[in-house]
Amino acid sequence: MASVQIRDVRKSFGAVSIIKGVDVEIREGEFVILVGPSGCGKSTLLRMIAGLEHITSGDILIGDRVVNNVPPKERDIAMVFQNYALYPHMKVADNMAFSLKLRKAPQSEIDQRVKRAAEILSLTPLLDRYPRQLSGGQRQRVAMGRAIVRDPQVFLFDEPLSNLDAKLRVQMRTEIKELHQRLKTTTVYVTHDQIEAMTMADKIVVMHDGIVEQVGAPLELYDRPANLFVAGFIGSPAMNMLKGKIKAGNPATFVANDGTTLPLAVVPAGSDGRPAVFGIRPEHVRLDPNGQPAKVVVTEPTGAETHVVVHFAGQEMTCVFRERIAARPGDTLTISVDPSVTHLFDAESGLRL
Amino acid sequence: MTDHAGTAGRAPAPPSFLSRLGQSRNALGLAFMLPAGVFLICFLAYPLGLGVWLGFTDARIGRTGQFIGLENYQFLWIDAVFWLSVFNTLLYTITASILKFGLGLWLALILNQHLPFKAFFRAIVLLPWVVPTVLSGIAFWWIYDSQFSIVSWSLIKLGVIDHYINFLGEANMARASVIAANVWRGIPFVAISLLAGLQTISPSLHEAATLDGATPWQRFRYVTLPMLSPIISVVMTFSVLFTFTDFQLIYVLTKGGPVNATHLMATLSFQRAIPGGQLGEGAAIAVAMIPFLLAAILFSFFGLQRRKWQQGGSD
Numbered sequence: 194m195a196s197v198q199i200r201d202v203r204k205s206f207g208a209v210s211i212i213k214g215v216d217v218e219i220r221e222g223e224f225v226i227l228v229g230p231s232g233c234g235k236s237t238l239l240r241m242i243a244g245l246e247h248i249t250s251g252d253i254l255i256g257d258r259v260v261n262n263v264p265p266k267e268r269d270i271a272m273v274f275q276n277y278a279l280y281p282h283m284k285v286a287d288n289m290a291f292s293l294k295l296r297k298a299p300q301s302e303i304d305q306r307v308k309r310a311a312e313i314l315s316l317t318p319l320l321d322r323y324p325r326q327l328s329g330g331q332r333q334r335v336a337m338g339r340a341i342v343r344d345p346q347v348f349l350f351d352e353p354l355s356n357l358d359a360k361l362r363v364q365m366r367t368e369i370k371e372l373h374q375r376l377k378t379t380t381v382y383v384t385h386d387q388i389e390a391m392t393m394a395d396k397i398v399v400m401h402d403g404i405v406e407q408v409g410a411p412l413e414l415y416d417r418p419a420n421l422f423v424a425g426f427i428g429s430p431a432m433n434m435l436k437g438k439i440k441a442g443n444p445a446t447f448v449a450n451d452g453t454t455l456p457l458a459v460v461p462a463g464s465d466g467r468p469a470v471f472g473i474r475p476e477h478v479r480l481d482p483n484g485q486p487a488k489v490v491v492t493e494p495t496g497a498e499t500h501v502v503v504h505f506a507g508q509e510m511t512c513v514f515r516e517r518i519a520a521r522p523g524d525t526l527t528i529s530v531d532p533s534v535t536h537l538f539d540a541e542s543g544l545r546l
Numbered sequence: 547m548t549d550h551a552g553t554a555g556r557a558p559a560p561p562s563f564l565s566r567l568g569q570s571r572n573a574l575g576l577a578f579m580l581p582a583g584v585f586l587i588c589f590l591a592y593p594l595g596l597g598v599w600l601g602f603t604d605a606r607i608g609r610t611g612q613f614i615g616l617e618n619y620q621f622l623w624i625d626a627v628f629w630l631s632v633f634n635t636l637l638y639t640i641t642a643s644i645l646k647f648g649l650g651l652w653l654a655l656i657l658n659q660h661l662p663f664k665a666f667f668r669a670i671v672l673l674p675w676v677v678p679t680v681l682s683g684i685a686f687w688w689i690y691d692s693q694f695s696i697v698s699w700s701l702i703k704l705g706v707i708d709h710y711i712n713f714l715g716e717a718n719m720a721r722a723s724v725i726a727a728n729v730w731r732g733i734p735f736v737a738i739s740l741l742a743g744l745q746t747i748s749p750s751l752h753e754a755a756t757l758d759g760a761t762p763w764q765r766f767r768y769v770t771l772p773m774l775s776p777i778i779s780v781v782m783t784f785s786v787l788f789t790f791t792d793f794q795l796i797y798v799l800t801k802g803g804p805v806n807a808t809h810l811m812a813t814l815s816f817q818r819a820i821p822g823g824q825l826g827e828g829a830a831i832a833v834a835m836i837p838f839l840l841a842a843i844l845f846s847f848f849g850l851q852r853r854k855w856q857q858g859g860s861d
Contacts, residue, residue, distance in 0.1 A: 245753050266759035278754035282772040291768070292758035339758075 194379055195256035195269075195346040196221045197242060202251035204237055204403075211237050213403040214251070219396075222377045224370075228390040229400035230426070236351055238400070239383045243272050243349050255346060271340035272349040275356065277332045279324040285335050286311075286320040289342045310341040313372070330361045337372065348373075350382040354389065366392055387427050391415070399423050417536075421543035424472050424536055430500065432472045433510040436540065441465035447537070451507030453485065458532040461546055469546065472536035475500070478512040484529030487512075489520045501526070600829035607823045618830035627806050628831065631814040635838075638725060638810060639789045645729045646785055647778075650736025655766075657737065658744045668741070675734035683798030686727040690714050690799065714800050717807035724799055724808050728792060735788075736781055743777035744770070783846035790838060811835050 197219040204212040212234045219225045227235040240246040242253055244265035252259050260268050271292075279288050286307055293303045311317045314334045324332055333353060340348055350369070354362045370393050373380055384390055390397045391411045399406040399414065399422070406426075407419040418424035424432045437449035445460040447469065455471060476498075487503035487510070494500075499518045502511050503526060512528065520526055537546045567573045601618055605611025622628045657668055674682065689696055690713035698710040713723045747770060755765045793812040796802065802809035802817060809817070811831055819828020 243753075243757060245756070265756050270757065272754070272757050274750045274754060276748060276750055278748065278750040280751060280754075280769060291755075295759045295764060339754075343758075 194221050194377065196254075197347055197379060197381065198252075198254040199238070199242070200252040200254070202238070202241065202253060203249045204234070204241060204246065205249050211403055212241075212249075215400070215403075215405050217398050217405065217408065219379060219381060222379055224373050224380045224382065224393060224395045225398060226382045226384060226390040226394035226396070227398045227400055228384055228387055228426075229406075231385060233400040234403040235383045235385075235400050239272075239349050239351055239381060242347070242381060243270055244268050269346040270349055271343045271345040271347075272351065273333075273336045273340055273353045275352040277324075277336040277353075277356075279332055279335055279339075281324050283323075284320065285316060285322055285324070285327070285338075288324070288335055289338045292339070292343050306342045306344075307338075310338040313341060313375070314338050314368075329357050330365060333357065333365055334368075337369070341372075341376070346379065348378050348380040350380065352384055353382075354384070355386070362389075369393065388429060391427065397427075399426060401426075417545065418472075419545055421470060421472075421538050424538065424545075428474055430475045430511045430513065432474050432536070433478075434538075435471040435473070435506050435508065435510070437469065437471060437506075439464045439467045439469050439537070444532075447471045449506035453506035455506075455530060455535075456532040457537065458535070460537075464546065468540035470538040470540050470543075472538060473510075473530050474534070475511040475513040477534045478510070478514075478528050478530055480514060480516060480518075481527055481529035484527040486525045487528050489522050489524045489526060491522060492518055492520060494518075503528070597829045598833055600826055601833040603826045605825040605829075607820075607825060611826050614826070618827050619834070621827065622830055622834065627809070628814065628834075630806055631809040631811050631831075632834075634721070634806075634808060635790060635810045635812075635835075637721065638728070638792070638808075639786060642725050642728045642732065642789050643782065643786050645725070646732040646736050646789075647782055649729065650733050650781075651740055651778075653733060653737040654740035654744055655770075657741050668738070671737055672734050674731050675738075679731065679794040680798055682731060683727070683795050686723075686730075686795075687714075687799055690723050715804055717804060720800055720804055720808050724796055727795055727799060728789060731795065732785060732789065736785055739777065739781040740774065743774050743781075747773050779846060783842060786842050787839060790842065791835070 197217075199215055199217040199219075202212060202215050203210070215234075215238060217225070227238060229235050237246055241248050242255075244260065244263065248261050252261060254260065255268055255270070280291065283291065289307045289310055290303045293306060298306075307320070308317075311320055314337060316331070316334055316338055319327060319331060319335070324335065327335065333356075336353070353369070354365055357365060366389060369382075382389075382393065394411055396408065397411055397414055398408050401422050407414060407423045414423055414427045418427060418432075421434065425434070435447070435449045435453075435455070437447055437453075439457070439460055440446045440448050440454075441460065441464070445457045447455045447457050449455065449471070485505070487505040489501060489503055490509060491502040492499060493502075494517070497515075499514050499516070500511060501514060501518055501520070502509055504510075505528070518526075538544060539546055561569075600611065602613055602615060603611025604614045604617070653671065657664070657671065661667060677685075688694060692710060692712050692715060695710060695713060697713075698707070701707045702710070712719065714720045751769055751773070752765055755769050760768065791812055792810060793816065796808055796810055796813045797816070800808045802813045806814075811834065815828045815831035815835075817828075818824045818831060822828070
């Protein structure tokens with residue numbers, strides 16, 4: 194186990210800058226998830242930790258050692274690839290033993306380590322099979338087994354679940370988390386799926402366009418997103434954003450562009466008339482007989498809850514209700530929002546107010 | 547009204563023979579296969595059958611042969627020139643194939659790297675294969691010429707040798723020369739095919755192996771080579787078949803000389819049959835190639851059977 198430190202790391206391919214100065218501190222044994230939309234540089238950053246990509250500037254430390262110019266095999270890391278990268282011509286056992294064989298470990302140690310990893314991942318009955326003969330979930334486990342066998346300082350996962358179907362993904366999510374709780378190896382995990390990030394991580398690093406937007410615990414990002422990007426990225430369905438202005442007073446209010454007034458909890462001093470974005474999560478909109486009218490556009494019952502898209506404050510807004518809604522498109526609901534769970538961002542900078 | 551009811555109640559007229567033929571899957575299949583079948587029978591099966599038949603006759607040019615059984619083969623069995631050509635063919639095939647494989651694989655590995663002007667180099671590599679064999683044969687003929695050889699000239703200017711090399715005039719030199727020309731011509735096929743195979747290997751496998759601690763040589767030995775083995779066996783089977791039946795290059799460069807030192811079975815067969823006029827004997831030599839080719843094909847048939855790891859699903 195080791196910590197990983199990323200200090201002002203940059204990466205450019207020719208004139209194109211992919212990573213524009215990233216600082217991340219990963220403590221020993223922590224499960225950190227790099228999350229962001231496609232092309233944000235998260236996979237490149239992971240590959241730089243692995244040593245598969247050269248670092249243009251900055252430092253990466255594993256433990257106390259700067260590894261910028263250390264070749265991958267000497268970094269003592271193991272990586273699980275998106276396509277698993279299992280050697281198709283080797284049986285499961287040989288796939289897992291490959292790194293140990295290259296290291297010229299004694300056969301008894303190889304057998305024992307492979308056996309242990311296979312037991313942890315319940316792969317024992319599959320050891321004699323070829324990767325082709327395995328299902329997606331089993332291959333995924335073999336890929337993890339190959340990483341476990343090495344007992345590395347750091348595990349790196351590059352979108353390991355994106356090739357699995359939805360149900361299996363949920364199951365493997367739990368398995369990976371259990372594995373981490375059991376082995377307590379420092380883990381860096383890349384995904385574009387914010388639900389994976391929320392459910393698995395100790396700490397989430399939200400990346401966008403080669404920079405880190407926010408670092409924090411999952412619920413911290415959910416409760417207090419630092420800017421509009423994080424607010425829109427974390428949470429599903431995405432947060433509703435209403436454009437308008439702040440109106441000082443007691444209590445202060447937010448006036449949307451169409452004149453709809455919404456209550457605000459706290460407002461920084463001197464922000465009267467400031468253009469702002471009012472954020473409200475769909476699940477924080479309540480049905481309220483004394484609330485404001487909203488016209489139903491679409492209802493999507495999911496069983497446990499009902500997603501309703503309404504026309505409110507001059508734009509479409511998604512609401513999630515625990516109640517069952519019988520409303521049909523065109524009907525009017527009355528809704529209200531609790532000012533304590535709303536978010537306010539500066540319209541220009543996108544930063545949280 | 548009754549008339550109408552009568553018409554409506556009657557079963558529809560049976561479709562004509564032609565329209566039924568148009569509907570029949572078998573007739574349609576036969577129609578599609580016919581052109582290819584006629585082609586194969588006329589230009590492949592018939593000549594092969596005729597060749598085998600001629601091998602059992604004493605046919606000459608201008609005279610239909612009589613069936614003479616195995617007499618041609620009995621004669622060949624004691625014919626030293628024939629055995630020399632068998633030896634030459636085997637030497638030519640084995641040496642050239644090994645060289646083509648080694649150099650072709652090496653070239654493929656180089657072309658698979660990120661090189662500047664990659665597409666340009668890949669196109670260049672195909673050139674020897676694109677040039678008609680006879681044309682490249684003539685070019686090599688000049689290169690090997692005893693008086694005008696550019697190789698000899700260069701070596702003399704460099705001071706390595708002091709007299710012109712007699713490339714095609716001395717037995718072993720001639721053999722080496724025709725093998726070199728064949729290798730030059732055959733490399734592109736091997737290199738480009740293996741390059742295609744290399745490109746099917748996912749880069750993440752190499753990355754995984756790198757992280758597993760493999761050196762470049764180990765990555766080649768444990769990842770590239772095993773994953774390339776199916777395509778290697780296909781390519782090399784074809785390469786061996788092409789080399790074994792080679793005719794044009796030899797015919798242009800040496801016509802089998804000096805003193806039959808470079809006669810291959812194919813050139814000897816032609817030599818005996820057309821200029822020599824002994825159609826039966828020539829055919830017998832050609833037929834004698836069949837067991838060798840069959841062996842190569844059988845070898846590939848068993849070698850090419852999908853490896854266990856390539857098989858999917860069922861266990």
